[in-house]
Amino acid sequence: MVGILKRRGGAVLATALLAAGTIAGPTAAVAAPVPSSPTILPTQVVINHNVTFGGGVPVGGWYSLSVFPSGSFNYSGHMHDSGAPSYNLAGVCVVRFNNGTAFVFQTAGRxxxxxxxxxxxxxxxxxxxxxxxxxxxxxxxxxxxxSCNSKVNADIGALVNSTIQGVGYVAQVIAVVG
Incomplete structure (x- = not known):
């Protein structure tokens, strides 16, 4: 499950599942851009993603990002290395609102x-x-x-830049977690 957008509508709470594929490369896992709906205002942005890497990289896990109209957020995740070599993880999620302001949530660890x-x-x-x-x-x-991306043994700066490009027009970038 890549993304869930909860929307309000009277007594009915509709949940739309936005499906996106994972691009499997030797060292990359990517969640495709998640489009928004202009007709029903969301009560929150929620992105959940299971991460696997191709090319024999024995690393996997999950991440979750929640953003709320109040300005509050939570970005969390878990990754596990089940192989012989060690890996450095770089993870980035970018949320761009329709006014062109993009917020970067990033993490890096070993x-x-x-x-x-x-x-x-x-x-x-x-x-x-x-x-x-x-x-x-x-x-x-x-x-x-x-848009969200995860890579192992990669430059976090380059990953941030490519993820920002994945959300379309951006007028302003604000780093929230870094």
């Missing part, structure tokens, strides 16, 4: 394999409130687009 001492797991949980999210949500009427 998972140790059999050949190196240390934890095989990398976990993160970042939450808070950002006034700029609330302002952008209101200015755009809640319309949004999102």
């Amino acid at each position: 998972m140790h394999g059999t050949f190196e001492s240390g934890s095989r797991d990398y976990n993160w949980n970042s939450n808070g409130t950002n006034q700029s999210i609330r302002d952008a949500w209101q200015a755009s009427g809640g319309g949004w687009n999102a």
Whole structure:
């Protein structure tokens, strides 16, 4: 499941599942951009994604990003290295509201394999409130687009830039978690 957008509508709560594929490369897992709906204002942006890597990379896990009209957010996840070599993870989610303001949520960490001492797991949980999210949500009427990418042994800066390009026109970029 890549994304769920909860929408309000009187006594009925409709849930739309937005499906997207994962691009499997030797070191990449990508969640495709998630389109927004201009007719029904969302009560939250929720992106959930299971991550697997192709090319024999023994790393997998999940991440979740929730963003709310109040400006509050939660970006969390878990990755596990089940192989012999160690890996560095770079993970990025970008949420762009229809007013052109994009918010970057990113994480980076190391998972140790059999050949190196240390934890095989990398976990993160970042939450808070950002006034700029609330302002952008209101200015755009809640319309949004999102893109998320994960890579191992990659440059986080390049991953952030390519993920920002995946959400379309951006007038302003605000780093929220970094």
